[in-house]
Amino acid sequence: MAKLLVLTILGVGLALFRDHRSSYQTRMAAFREIKPVELPNCKLVKGIEAGSEDLEILRNGLAFISSGLKYPQIKSFEPNEPGKILLMDLNEEELTVLVLKINGSNFDLFSFNPHGISTFTDEDNTVYLLVVNHPYLKSTVELFKFQEEEKSLLHLKTIKHQLLPNVNDIVAVGPEHFYATNDHYFVDPYLRSWEIYLGLAWSNVVYYSPNEVRVVADGFDFANGINVSPDGKYVYVAELLAHKIHVYEKHANWTLTPLKSLDFDTLVDNISVDPVTGDLWIGCHPNGMKIFSYDPENPPGSEVLRIQNILTEEPKVTVVYAENGTVLQGSSVASVYKGKLLTGTVFHKALYCKL
Ligand SMILES: *[C@@H]1O[C@H](CO)[C@@H](O)[C@H](O)[C@H]1NC(C)=O
Ligand SMILES: *[C@@H]1O[C@H](CO)[C@@H](O)[C@H](O)[C@H]1NC(C)=O
Ligand SMILES: *[C@@H]1O[C@H](CO)[C@@H](O)[C@H](O)[C@H]1NC(C)=O
Ligand SMILES: *[C@@H]1O[C@H](CO)[C@@H](O)[C@H](O)[C@H]1NC(C)=O
DSSP states (O other): OHHHHHHHHHHHHHHHTTTHHHHHHHHTTTTOOOOOBOOSEEEEOTTOOSOOOEEEEOTTSEEEEEEOOOBTTBOOSOTTSOOEEEEEETTSSSOOOEEOEEEOTTOOSTTOOEEEEEEEEOTTOOEEEEEEEOGGGOOEEEEEEEETTTTEEEEEEEEOOTTOSSEEEEEEEETTEEEEEEOOSOOSHHHHHHHHHHTOOOEEEEEEOSSOEEEEEEEESSEEEEEEOTTSSEEEEEEGGGTEEEEEEEOTTSOEEEEEEEEOSSEEEEEEEOTTTOOEEEEEESOHHHHHSOOTTSOOOEEEEEEESTTSSSOEEEEEEEEOSSSOOOEEEEEEETTEEEEEESSSOOEEEEO
8 A cells, every 4th residue: 555655656756757767768878889899718607697796806816706696676597596605716727616605503595695795804814705695685794704725604793784774785994894885775676666767866885894884975876886996095986877986085084085986888887996906897787778677688788897097187998898798698797817807797697708
């Protein structure tokens, strides 16, 4: 009943928001055609068929990949399988994908629904993996310790907070300290679609630590990927539907001040930062309509951008890879290791290319 009422009210609103249609189409890049940009030596990664939603590569070449996201309006090829964290060693010639075991007495594996991930390596070389989780469409951040010998993740803690109602991505700045993007306030697929349709710009960036949690940036039209510069001085935020990458200065008290924004003609999703060069690698959706309403006959394509010298007056932006979905559908993240590019997707495969 409540839903019906909302529906009616929004229906009346529709007349008022007719102008939104054209802005909606712009925000979704609905008519964008993809000009293919090929890379000569690419291979699909065997064993990744149902998503490689987010990935992070350690400096030693081990890559963590979250797979199997179930999310309103987003396609899943394995709707009944719990999500997984995969591990690959990028130093190997033939890549093999291993499913990491999860060890933790209180952790519910059945409802594991991993989304954005981030790692933090402390002085003793202990690697912590932080994973955004949506068990039963709620939102938590799970803290794991990576046990390399056992190839397992030891679950340490589940983090929840009222300022983290619907987390999308995180970047760890300590084992229990991170910045998070909140997508939107509605998990309800119906209300969420309205938020996206109207461009309410309700998403934000939250800093979390055990002692302090606060909103540090606000008013995004779907804040998505987030990352930090190698020197830890800058935070980068991808604003998906405004097609922008924002650069913030990060202060000792963890607050952020906006420094600059870059505009694109594609939906910018995850940001990876090359630890050596500081370049940003962005997984993008050239046409957002195709991501939000999946049609196998007309699938979403893929696009990878590299941004060099982002802090200078003239950052250099290169389209490194672009493809219409015949090979790779819905690229959401791209990261480099020793001259190779690993591109992940929201619900499809993963592609590994020599640059
Ligand atoms: C989980 O990890 C702990 C600590 O490393 C270990 O003692 C325990 O045997 C493990 N349990 C399982 C079920 O693997
Ligand atoms: C990666 O891409 C997904 C798919 O859209 C996004 O929702 C998620 O938050 C992203 N994660 C990172 C690291 O940005
Ligand atoms: C945090 O630090 C910045 C830079 O020093 C300062 O401008 C700002 O007022 C501080 N904010 C808070 C809430 O302490
Ligand atoms: C996508 O690109 C491939 C290779 O360039 C081409 O063969 C195919 O016809 C294209 N498909 C669509 C739907 O444009």
